[in-house]
Amino acid sequence: MTDLTTTYLGLKLKNPLVASAAQPFSTRVEKVQQLEQAGIAAVVMYSLFEEQIIHESLELDHYLTYGSESSAEVNAYFPQTGNFTLAPAAYIDTISKVKKAVQIPVIGSLNGVSTGGLIKYARKIEDAGADGLELNLYYLPTDPNLTALEIEDNYVALVHDVCKSIKIPVAVKISPFFTAIPNIAKRLAEAGAKGLVIFNRFFQPDFDLEELEVVPNLELSDSRDLRLPLRWTAILYGRIQADLALTSGVHTTQDVLKATMAGAAVSMVTSVLLKQGFGWVRSTLGELEQWMIEHDYESINQMKGSLSQKSVKDPAAFERANYMKALTSFKSLP
Numbered sequence: 001m002t003d004l005t006t007t008y009l010g011l012k013l014k015n016p017l018v019a020s021a022a023q024p025f026s027t028r029v030e031k032v033q034q035l036e037q038a039g040i041a042a043v044v045m046y047s048l049f050e051e052q053i054i055h056e057s058l059e060l061d062h063y064l065t066y067g068s069e070s071s072a073e074v075n076a077y078f079p080q081t082g083n084f085t086l087a088p089a090a091y092i093d094t095i096s097k098v099k100k101a102v103q104i105p106v107i108g109s110l111n112g113v114s115t116g117g118l119i120k121y122a123r124k125i126e127d128a129g130a131d132g133l134e135l136n137l138y139y140l141p142t143d144p145n146l147t148a149l150e151i152e153d154n155y156v157a158l159v160h161d162v163c164k165s166i167k168i169p170v171a172v173k174i175s176p177f178f179t180a181i182p183n184i185a186k187r188l189a190e191a192g193a194k195g196l197v198i199f200n201r202f203f204q205p206d207f208d209l210e211e212l213e214v215v216p217n218l219e220l221s222d223s224r225d226l227r228l229p230l231r232w233t234a235i236l237y238g239r240i241q242a243d244l245a246l247t248s249g250v251h252t253t254q255d256v257l258k259a260t261m262a263g264a265a266v267s268m269v270t271s272v273l274l275k276q277g278f279g280w281v282r283s284t285l286g287e288l289e290q291w292m293i294e295h296d297y298e299s300i301n302q303m304k305g306s307l308s309q310k311s312v313k314d315p316a317a318f319e320r321a322n323y324m325k326a327l328t329s330f331k332s333l334p
Helices: 029-038 050-056 060-065 088-101 116-127 148-165 181-190 223-236 253-262 271-276 279-294 315-328
Strands: 006-008 011-013 017-019 042-044 106-111 132-136 170-174 195-198 206-208 213-215 243-247 266-269
Touching: 006 243, 017 279, 029 042, 029 088, 029 279, 050 088, 050 116, 088 106, 088 116, 106 116, 116 132, 116 148, 132 148, 148 170, 148 181, 170 181, 170 243, 181 195, 181 223, 195 223, 223 243, 223 253, 223 315, 253 266, 253 279, 266 271, 271 279
Parallel strands: 017 042, 017 266, 042 106, 106 132, 132 170, 170 195, 195 243, 243 266
Antiparallel strands: 006 011, 206 213
């Protein structure tokens, strides 16, 4: 019998499909129950943003004003607490209700960059019964005097402080915008992170040329977005002492297979569920099992990391060679 189970953050999951942090899925208990019935292995709750708990953590003022000279215009871009869907207290209550209503693991999510308020709510999330915590590290540096090392040191310190303050496992969701991804991944794992989520997908703003305004622009992912996290999952697997979760671009059974073979313990999905509904989970699990049977794979663990670069002596040279091969394989136009 084909074994679809996997382990992520020390949690044994029935398969590698996990619903990533998204408000449409986890603000309502019945939606999480529907995901569980469809076969999802775990759910990451929508994020509680640091701005929502700013009244309890004055440390955030440093990050919001650093380089902005305390400009009222700059600070006006940040949403007021009342504009969020649910307040912090309601967020904790939702986790508690969801946890009591389902059997699958429930992972809380905190989005921010300063220690004070995040530690307090990390403890509250743990007390609410969450099986794990995902730290979504998002900070866009705009001050030319702020160095990459300072930003990375802040991230590592935050992860260390949060991990030290709670007992449930912590995963860190990072962006691809680091000069040395393996090094920051290694530092985060050494700071206590049990998992790395690769990668945070940013929503780039656009310009409204009629109103002359900067406007938010939300575009759902597709399978083309898989390439970047797939590459880095394959590079990091076996070199970092943390479980890897691949997110962004998982839309087909083939995408799940690729993520697993690259070394991902789980594939996290949002966009495909918004596009195709929860039935996608059930059909994908069926196709996944059938593919494994046809290709003589007995388990997910047997498959995991089989196409990673763990056995490559010099991954940098390997990547360079593939880069050159790709360029020289281009055929000129007729």
